[in-house]
Amino acid sequence: MATPYSIRISSQKGGVGKTTFAVNFSVALRELGYKVILIDSDFVNPAVSTYLGLDPHDIWLVDSIHGRKSVNESVVHTANGIDVVPGKLSVNVPRLSNRDLDAWLEKLKRTDYDFIVTDTQPGIAYADVLKFYNEALIIVTPDNPSCINAIRMVNRYDKAHLKNSVVVNMARHRPYELSKDDIEDAVSTRVLGVIPEDELVPLSIYEQRAAVELKRNGRFSSAVRRIANHYAVTVGGRGRGIGIQAGDGRGGKINALMRILHLR
Amino acid sequence: MGKVPFGVIVASHKGGVGKTTISVNIAVALKLLGYNVLLLDTDFTDPNIGVHLGLEDTDAGLLALAAGKITASRAISVHAPTGLHVLSCELEGSVAIPKLVYAVRLFNILLRSRYDFIVVDTPPGSFPISIFNKFTRLGKMMALIITTPDTTASTAAIKTAMMFDNANVAHELVINMDRKRRYSISPKEIREAYGKKAIAMLPFDESIPMSIGERIPAVLLKSRSGFSRGIIALAKIVAERAKAIADKDSKTGD
Numbered sequence A: 001m002a003t004p005y006s007i008r009i010s011s012q013k014g015g016v017g018k019t020t021f022a023v024n025f026s027v028a029l030r031e032l033g034y035k036v037i038l039i040d041s042d043f044v045n046p047a048v049s050t051y052l053g054l055d056p057h058d059i060w061l062v063d064s065i066h067g068r069k070s071v072n073e074s075v076v077h078t079a080n081g082i083d084v085v086p087g088k089l090s091v092n093v094p095r096l097s098n099r100d101l102d103a104w105l106e107k108l109k110r111t112d113y114d115f116i117v118t119d120t121q122p123g124i125a126y127a128d129v130l131k132f133y134n135e136a137l138i139i140v141t142p143d144n145p146s147c148i149n150a151i152r153m154v155n156r157y158d159k160a161h162l163k164n165s166v167v168v169n170m171a172r173h174r175p176y177e178l179s180k181d182d183i184e185d186a187v188s189t190r191v192l193g194v195i196p197e198d199e200l201v202p203l204s205i206y207e208q209r210a211a212v213e214l215k216r217n218g219r220f221s222s223a224v225r226r227i228a229n230h231y232a233v234t235v236g237g238r239g240r241g242i243g244i245q246a247g248d249g250r251g252g253k254i255n256a257l258m259r260i261l262h263l264r
Numbered sequence B: 001m002g003k004v005p006f007g008v009i010v011a012s013h014k015g016g017v018g019k020t021t022i023s024v025n026i027a028v029a030l031k032l033l034g035y036n037v038l039l040l041d042t043d044f045t046d047p048n049i050g051v052h053l054g055l056e057d058t059d060a061g062l063l064a065l066a067a068g069k070i071t072a073s074r075a076i077s078v079h080a081p082t083g084l085h086v087l088s089c090e091l092e093g094s095v096a097i098p099k100l101v102y103a104v105r106l107f108n109i110l111l112r113s114r115y116d117f118i119v120v121d122t123p124p125g126s127f128p129i130s131i132f133n134k135f136t137r138l139g140k141m142m143a144l145i146i147t148t149p150d151t152t153a154s155t156a157a158i159k160t161a162m163m164f165d166n167a168n169v170a171h172e173l174v175i176n177m178d179r180k181r182r183y184s185i186s187p188k189e190i191r192e193a194y195g196k197k198a199i200a201m202l203p204f205d206e207s208i209p210m211s212i213g214e215r216i217p218a219v220l221l222k223s224r225s226g227f228s229r230g231i232i233a234l235a236k237i238v239a240e241r242a243k244a245i246a247d248k249d250s251k252t253g254d
């Protein structure tokens, strides 16, 4: 059987929308028919369970890694249909041994998920585990500090031979913002999509629901779904194939139209 | 005993809440109030202050100073429009976090410097507060915990507060990017969670991203905006706090 496709959602700069994207992207992939697991490996400020309003829980990612638990024992099944391994809110940041981490990630790689989406804290906390990912997405906002930081992150991924792409978030199309082309030139990696700033996001966090589910056709939701579609088309075949169908069924014209609208 | 600089640490566990923006603007505001100010960027992997102020990347900065390779005057850059002093990490080798002994040496140098204020920008998350031990023992330090009015940032802020409590550092809460939305966490709720009222409430302000794009701090670019007025008021509170501590020290005498 095919192994899961593992995507690291990352940024060098904090607060650019990693968790927001990771949650909504996972749900969007799920809606395309894939089996998705979302891992909250932000050891500083885990937020996935708050964003999704998950019930209190007794096995967290760190416990699972330390206690060498199985992936199955550690997941929370959510109403959205995705599985989540939540991160533990604690004052002290845990230190994990590379051996425990490796062992756990090996187990994860042997599950039957189509996609493993990993939310992370800013930066690269455990450079050694980069080898477990098929790809890293770098979330940026269209401003200098965020993009300059992204350049450094691209370099680190390139050194680790990890495929990487950029997603622009919170675009407001202001004159002082960097454009998609500016960013693509600066970071010299592909920009997969541009997600607009949307009031729906803070509202969805407040409501503790995924934005893509709260308002399916909002500007934010469409932009995230377009990126999920991209994965359905490019790597979806690795999984059970339902995704390709669902993606194509809904895609086609609408996708093309959205692409045109997006370019304005 | 000579005068010791007053440290203002700007911190939060949550990323992107405005630490760097607020550090830069408070430092400039204190400078405009006539103080001698050093702005210190302790984001070793991603120094951002230079980008905000339009300073050139340095190849001899904080790391070289901490390693004892260069003098402070060589390591520090000057922001020409204001005369603010800035110490950031060099980009080369910035991936390597400096050793604790380096940090301690750095703070020994800074403690002997002639600044009135050292404003310290930090990366998101916890950091080894022990590097500030000397400042802490002298009581010459306060932390500003930055949050935005939403659940994750506020929860993170409580964590940051616990971290400072454990280290015996006095702290105050600053709410940033307030947009008065129906689903924003109210100041009252935040106060109940944090235990006291926020020291400042800074509005969401369109001119902030613009000022970052222009590389001119908002307090200079739009000195009358709600954000800038909030920052200047905050700088005054910080200055008063520092003065109160200094007065108390001189009374108890050495």
Ligand SMILES: Nc1ncnc2c1ncn2[C@@H]1O[C@H](COP(=O)(O)OP(=O)(O)OP(=O)(O)O)[C@@H](O)[C@H]1O
Pocket: A011, A013, A014, A015, A016, A017, A018, A019, A020, A021, A042, A045, A047, A120, A121, A122, A169, A170, A171, A195, A196, A197, A198, A199, A201, A202, A205, A220, B013, B014, B015, B016, B124, B150, B152
């Ligand atoms: N497209 C968007 N439109 C409007 N607001 C957004 C958007 N994306 C994210 N946000 C807001 O930005 C804030 C930060 O988002 P998020 O927590 O996802 O960032 P993060 O990168 O995970 O942060 P951290 O570095 O702390 O993990 C949230 O309050 C969220 O509401």
Ligand SMILES: Nc1ncnc2c1ncn2[C@@H]1O[C@H](COP(=O)(O)OP(=O)(O)OP(=O)(O)O)[C@@H](O)[C@H]1O
Pocket: A012, A013, A014, A015, A141, A143, A145, B014, B015, B016, B017, B018, B019, B020, B021, B022, B122, B123, B124, B176, B177, B178, B202, B203, B204, B205, B206, B208, B209, B212, B227
């Ligand atoms: N009061 C405000 N109004 C509008 N935008 C703001 C405000 N404060 C900060 N911002 C915007 O928020 C973004 C993040 O700010 P900043 O870089 O200062 O956060 P930070 O906490 O230092 O981030 P990091 O965790 O990555 O160090 C910036 O792009 C800035 O434009």
Ligand SMILES: [Mg+2]
Pocket: A018, A019, A020, A042, A045, A047, A119, A120
């Ligand atoms: Mg996050």
Ligand SMILES: [Mg+2]
Pocket: B019, B020, B021, B043, B048, B121, B122, B123
């Ligand atoms: Mg910063």
